[in-house]
Each structure stands twice: as structure tokens, then as C-alpha cells.
Amino acid sequence: MKIKEGYILDEIGDQKVAISLKCGENDFSEMIKLNEIGAFLWEKLSEEIEEEKLVEAVTEAYDIDSATARKDIRSFTETLEKNGILER
Template sequence: MIRKESFLLQTVGGEHLLVPLGSQVMDTNGIITLNETAAFIWDLLEEERTIEELTTAVAGRFEVSRGQAESDITLFAEKLDQNGLLQ
């Protein structure tokens, strides 16, 4: 999977905001907030990534078991897809 380019991830006051750009604004329900892990994954999705690659990266960065990371990432990827945030 790979993210759409029509978003800007920026940190404001410690909050990670995913802001739609251009024509994406009308297709997105406002500004999206991401937690630390989600923002980390969003950065990684600048390039094509598999769930396995993301799991390895997240388990290496955060204190989480590989199984839990994979489960959370799968759920997050589904949400990204449902909300039209992936290419």
C-alpha cells in the first residue's frame, strides 16, 4: 500500500494533523488527527509498503509485540482505505 499525495501531515501544538490538499478537501471529512504511531506509519507510506514491512518498523520503534502491531496496522490500513487515503 502507498498513501495518496494529496495530504499534508504537520504537527501543530504537539498534535499530528493530516490536512487534505486541493481537490482532496471536498472528498475528505475535515482535518484528521493521528496519534504518534499512526503518524509514523503515514510517513512510511510515502513509499509502497507491505503490512509485514510496517509491522517490523513499528515493532522496532514502539514498545509493542509484533502480533499486536500487525493487528493494529491491519486495522489502521483498513481505515485508511475506507476513508480514501490510499492510492
């Protein structure tokens, strides 16, 4: 799975955001605020990656067990997919 082309990860102040390149100037309707782990996953998903590799990366980087990581990753990726941002 991978983030579709046309999105970038940026930082506004101390907030990480994903922005659609389709947005016009001063149009932030397609801006997604991401927490620390969301931004971490977004960066990993910028290249083709399998769910199991995401689980490994999250459990290595954060104090979280693999079952919780897998559940949270699935929730995140399903949301992205429903919104047309992720390709499988």
C-alpha cells in the same frame, strides 16, 4: 500500499495531523488527528511499503509484539482505505 497524493502530514501545536490539500483555507473538515504511532505509520506510508515492513518498523520503534502491531496496522490501513486515502 501507499498514501494517495493530495495529503500532507503537519503539526499543529503538539498534535500531528494529516490534511487534504483539497481543503480550502480555514476548512479543516478533511483533517485527521494522529497519535504518535499513527503519525509514524503515515510517514512510512508516504512511500510504497508492504504490511510486513510496517510491522517490522513498528516493533523496532515501539515496545509492541508483532501480532498486536499487525492487528493495529490492519485496522489503521483499513480505515484509511475505506476513506479513500490509501491505495494498495
